[in-house]
Amino acid sequence: MPNSSPFNVESVFTCWKFFQKHRWVSPEFTHSPIHDSWDRCIRQCSAYEWHKPNVASGNTLRSFVHRNNEIVAISETVLEDAYRMLEPKDCALFVTDATGCSLAILGSEKSIEQAKQLGFKLGAFWTEGRVGTNAVSLSLHTHQPETVFSAQHFNQNLHGYGCHAAPVFDIDGRLKACLLLFTDMENYQPSDAALITSCAKEVSSLVQLENSLSDSNLILNQRNAVLECMDDGIIAWDKDLRITLMNDQAASKFKLKKEHIIGSLLHKIIMLPPVIKQGIKNREKLSHLEITFECQGEFIEALVTLRPLSNAGFLFFIHPLETIRRFAQRNIDNNVELSFDSLVTHSKKMKKVQTIAKRAAKTKNPILLRGEDGVGKNKIAQAMHHLSDNSKGPFIIVNCKVIQAENMVRELLGCDEGEGKLSKFELANGGTIYLEQVEFLSSEVQSALLQMLKNNLFMRTSSNRMIPVNFQLITSTSADLEQYVNQGTFRRHLYYAISAVELNIPSLRHRQEDIVELVHRQLLRLEKRYKTSLSITDEALQLLLHYSWPGNLSELQNKIEKIVLNRSGDLITIDDFPSQLLEEPIKGELSAKGYIQSLEAIEKQAIQQAWDHFDGRVNEIATALQIGRTTLWRKLKKYQISPKIND
Numbered sequence: 238m239p240n241s242s243p244f245n246v247e248s249v250f251t252c253w254k255f256f257q258k259h260r261w262v263s264p265e266f267t268h269s270p271i272h273d274s275w276d277r278c279i280r281q282c283s284a285y286e287w288h289k290p291n292v293a294s295g296n297t298l299r300s301f302v303h304r305n306n307e308i309v310a311i312s313e314t315v316l317e318d319a320y321r322m323l324e325p326k327d328c329a330l331f332v333t334d335a336t337g338c339s340l341a342i343l344g345s346e347k348s349i350e351q352a353k354q355l356g357f358k359l360g361a362f363w364t365e366g367r368v369g370t371n372a373v374s375l376s377l378h379t380h381q382p383e384t385v386f387s388a389q390h391f392n393q394n395l396h397g398y399g400c401h402a403a404p405v406f407d408i409d410g411r412l413k414a415c416l417l418l419f420t421d422m423e424n425y426q427p428s429d430a431a432l433i434t435s436c437a438k439e440v441s442s443l444v445q446l447e448n449s450l451s452d453s454n455l456i457l458n459q460r461n462a463v464l465e466c467m468d469d470g471i472i473a474w475d476k477d478l479r480i481t482l483m484n485d486q487a488a489s490k491f492k493l494k495k496e497h498i499i500g501s502l503l504h505k506i507i508m509l510p511p512v513i514k515q516g517i518k519n520r521e522k523l524s525h526l527e528i529t530f531e532c533q534g535e536f537i538e539a540l541v542t543l544r545p546l547s548n549a550g551f552l553f554f555i556h557p558l559e560t561i562r563r564f565a566q567r568n569i570d571n572n573v574e575l576s577f578d579s580l581v582t583h584s585k586k587m588k589k590v591q592t593i594a595k596r597a598a599k600t601k602n603p604i605l606l607r608g609e610d611g612v613g614k615n616k617i618a619q620a621m622h623h624l625s626d627n628s629k630g631p632f633i634i635v636n637c638k639v640i641q642a643e644n645m646v647r648e649l650l651g652c653d654e655g656e657g658k659l660s661k662f663e664l665a666n667g668g669t670i671y672l673e674q675v676e677f678l679s680s681e682v683q684s685a686l687l688q689m690l691k692n693n694l695f696m697r698t699s700s701n702r703m704i705p706v707n708f709q710l711i712t713s714t715s716a717d718l719e720q721y722v723n724q725g726t727f728r729r730h731l732y733y734a735i736s737a738v739e740l741n742i743p744s745l746r747h748r749q750e751d752i753v754e755l756v757h758r759q760l761l762r763l764e765k766r767y768k769t770s771l772s773i774t775d776e777a778l779q780l781l782l783h784y785s786w787p788g789n790l791s792e793l794q795n796k797i798e799k800i801v802l803n804r805s806g807d808l809i810t811i812d813d814f815p816s817q818l819l820e821e822p823i824k825g826e827l828s829a830k831g832y833i834q835s836l837e838a839i840e841k842q843a844i845q846q847a848w849d850h851f852d853g854r855v856n857e858i859a860t861a862l863q864i865g866r867t868t869l870w871r872k873l874k875k876y877q878i879s880p881k882i883n884d
Contacts, residue, residue, distance in 0.1 A: 327347045465486075493533075579620075587751060632665075673713050780814065
């Protein structure tokens with residue numbers, strides 16, 4: 238079409254009349270957006286009759302305004318500034334949504350009234366199929382700024398007006414709105430197109446900025462919510478080691494007021510251990526290290542993670558060690574075997590043990606459990622912890638025998654070297670530590686333990702820091718601990734300290750009243766595991782009652798499981814028993830007081846227990862049994878206790 242100069246209104250009108258008569262225009266105009274619009278309009282509306290635009294009102298209009306409230310508010314602000322530049326020229330400025338619905342109108346009263354006479358008021362749609370070619374519908378169609386003036390309008394009722402329109406896009410390039418400058422031809426200026434285009438670009442920029450700010454605020458609020466809801470404490474610092482962020486959890490952990498800490502130098506607030514200092518120096522990633530801080534004169538243990546940032550700063554996570562321990566302890570506590578009520582105590586001896594154990598659980602004194610291997614010392618220790626004032630704290634089990642001598646000091650006492658390592662006593666802080674086979678403690682650990690029991694302080698290996706600890710100590714042994722004391726391998730004063738409260742757990746052969754219940758409990762566990770129904774004959778049960786059970790509870794559970802695995806049916810009979818169970822009762826006889834073992838069976842059991850305890854070391858076994866090496870060799874061969882002897 239002819240360009241939008243004030244001098245070609247007549248040529249535009251001539252072109253319009255030619256199109257209305259012949260339905261075509263000169264070839265040079267056939268690809269213009271306005272000619273394309275005329276082609277669409279000729280099939281939808283009249284060029285001579287005027288039909289006012291459709292109008293949204295009531296709830297529909299309120300819904301449109303509400304959905305576009307933000308962009309309308311921004312557009313009105315921008316157009317008000319533009320109108321001040323245009324005054325005193327008569328014009329009307331429209332804001333429409335992406336459908337061409339008028340959502341806001343401002344400008345001179347004269348121009349607004351002229352638009353209203355044509356039907357263009359709030360809620361009116363600039364629909365091409367209804368009102369013909371117009372700048373709004375054309376701009377929404379092409380996604381470009383558009384100008385339509387005089388006879389470029391398809392309907393002759395708009396020939397007295399000139400319009401400039403420009404689209405508004407969001408940050409993702411989606412069409413959101415359109416701005417329109419509407420004026421009569423007396424006030425029409427082609428240069429106003431640049432103004433309305435500039436306004437549309439400004440609105441787009443402001444919408445994008447508003448969305449970015451909104452997104453930033455959303456992210457900030459989400460971040461703050463995460464920081465305050467997460468269990469981890471977080472500290473961040475910049476390249477100069479100045480603290481830039483600390484959440485409430487970290488502040489609480491270190492007993493600090495975070496509003497007074499931000500901007501402070503990290504090393505003036507918290508004394509970091511060497512491993513963290515080295516990690517900061519080398520900008521290393523460190524994950525889940527167990528370390529101890531010093532802050533304001535207090536020692537604080539924690540599980541931490543260090544992460545370097547791209548801006549040369551760091552994020553430091555303090556994981557909730559207490560929470561981790563509490564959840565772990567909760568999982569253990571869900572095991573019914575922990576409670577005293579779940580222990581099998583039908584025999585008088587076990588009832589007495591339970592009574593004393595319940596009293597001991599309420600004391601702060603160390604407790605020593607004595608008894609053969611497999612009698613259930615571990616379960617009684619856990620039951621005492623469960624009933625104690627330390628039940629909410631951790632329950633740490635250490636088998637002193639399985640730790641190699643050269644590693645015992647580091648494993649039990651921890652160290653500050655390298656990445657650092659928390660001691661087992663620190664991990665048990667606020668809870669209970671259970672030392673199984675305490676006679677195997679090394680001399681250095683015995684000294685450290687004795688010191689801890691005296692003043693609740695200890696030092697890690699290769700460290701001069703005194704670390705406070707508070708735990709309940711339970712130890713156990715199946716050996717003659719006094720003999721170790723007499724031999725000088727166990728400190729006498731430590732023996733006195735750990736045996737302030739002493740419990741002797743009877744072997745299973747001395748509490749036959751408990752065997753039936755223990756058998757039925759094991760069968761019930763295996764029923765659940767193998768999803769079947771199990772039962773046992775009275776004859777088979779009597780045979781189990783008369784067996785000596787040298788391995789105590791551990792052996793009973795093992796034997797019952799083997800019987801179940803090799804059974805011929807769900808009813809267990811003597812035919813399902815291994816030969817060992819069938820032979821043992823023959824060696825003893827029943828009396829009115831119960832089962833009595835033969836001397837040979839007792840001798841074999843004593844030698845087997847000594848063999849297990851001293852790991853086949855013949856000299857120590859012979860000394861403990863008070864027999865000669867030659868005699869021991871002969872009896873080992875007789876009872877076929879082990880084909881290989883480790884002297």
